[in-house]
Amino acid sequence: MATVVEIVVAALIVIGAFFLLVGSLGLAKLPDLMRRLHAPTKATTLGIGATLVASMIAFTAATGSLSVHELLIAVFLFLTAPVTAHMIAKAHMLRHPALQQQLPSPPGTGWATLAPAPVDPEAPRTGEMPPAP
Amino acid sequence: MRRLVPHPVLSVVIAVVWLALVNSAAPGHVLLAAVLGLAIPHYSNRYWPDQVVIRRPLRIVDYIAVVAWDILVSNVQVAWLVLFRSGPRLRSVLVTVPIDLPHPTAITVLTGTITMTPGTVSADVAADGRAVLVHCLDADDPDAVVHQIKDRYERRLKEIFA
Numbered sequence: 001m002a003t004v005v006e007i008v009v010a011a012l013i014v015i016g017a018f019f020l021l022v023g024s025l026g027l028a029k030l031p032d033l034m035r036r037l038h039a040p041t042k043a044t045t046l047g048i049g050a051t052l053v054a055s056m057i058a059f060t061a062a063t064g065s066l067s068v069h070e071l072l073i074a075v076f077l078f079l080t081a082p083v084t085a086h087m088i089a090k091a092h093m094l095r096h097p098a099l100q101q102q103l104p105s106p107p108g109t110g111w112a113t114l115a116p117a118p119v120d121p122e123a124p125r126t127g128e129m130p131p132a133p
Numbered sequence: 134m135r136r137l138v139p140h141p142v143l144s145v146v147i148a149v150v151w152l153a154l155v156n157s158a159a160p161g162h163v164l165l166a167a168v169l170g171l172a173i174p175h176y177s178n179r180y181w182p183d184q185v186v187i188r189r190p191l192r193i194v195d196y197i198a199v200v201a202w203d204i205l206v207s208n209v210q211v212a213w214l215v216l217f218r219s220g221p222r223l224r225s226v227l228v229t230v231p232i233d234l235p236h237p238t239a240i241t242v243l244t245g246t247i248t249m250t251p252g253t254v255s256a257d258v259a260a261d262g263r264a265v266l267v268h269c270l271d272a273d274d275p276d277a278v279v280h281q282i283k284d285r286y287e288r289r290l291k292e293i294f295a
Binding site for chain 1: 154204208209211223225258270
């Protein structure tokens with residue numbers, strides 16, 4: 001039984017390492033920033049996911065009690081990776097006027113990144129807490 | 134009830150995260166998780182002006198299953214593109230996906246899902262929240278990408294969020 005567990009854990013670690021390597025390779029190899037964003041947001045999630053599942057199986061088998069720490073790491077990764085990619089893309093668009101010309105125009109008002117800041121004097125400024133209800 | 138538990142979903146999430154963090158379901162930890170789940174939303178109430186309303190909680194399981202499968206597929210696809218197709222042969226485009234979701238939380242979930250799934254990264258949201266700017270790594274047919282996002286993810290999110 002222990003041998004089966006070891007084979008599964010080893011296979012998951014190898015799969016995880018492969019996808020992490022491909023993700024890093026994509027980051028280095030893809031031609032521009034927008035395309036580079038694809039490699040770390042996707043290839044690495046499966047890489048880290050497989051490594052975490054391997055860790056769950058290994059520690060559950062070793063200690064006899066279910067190990068769920070790893071699910072939290074996966075949840076936090078899935079929450080933070082898209083936000084990071086979104087903010088990098090927004091910063092990239094703000095800094096490159098040539099790219100702004102290529103953007104498809106949205107229905108209604110413009111894209112949030114390029115919209116002028118609100119000038120309402122009543123509006124709370126960034127970093128300030130809204131008044132307590 | 135509304136004053137005691139202003140954000141029931143947040144309370145449950147905090148309690149579950151605490152139990153996972155200590156990696157134990159002993160009675161003492163369950164009690165502490167319940168106290169934290171009640172206290173933290175109460176003291177951070179002013180940061181959460183709107184209440185998230187989940188109309189059909191069971192559909193979340195369905196949604197997670199669909200997204201998990203798509204993440205698996207997208208990883209293999211992107212790995213293939215990186216290894217064998219990267220360079221100028223990738224037909225990358227920016228597309229506008231019109232959206233019609235009721236709540237900022239639903240839009241956040243949708244943009245996060247777009248980033249994690251096949252060949253797409255959400256790059257920006259329209260100022261009025263009615264469209265998402267999506268960057269496709271390699272798209273033959275941009276309309277198919279828009280249709281997939283609307284049919285696979287937005288339709289399900291509309292059912293989950295009231």
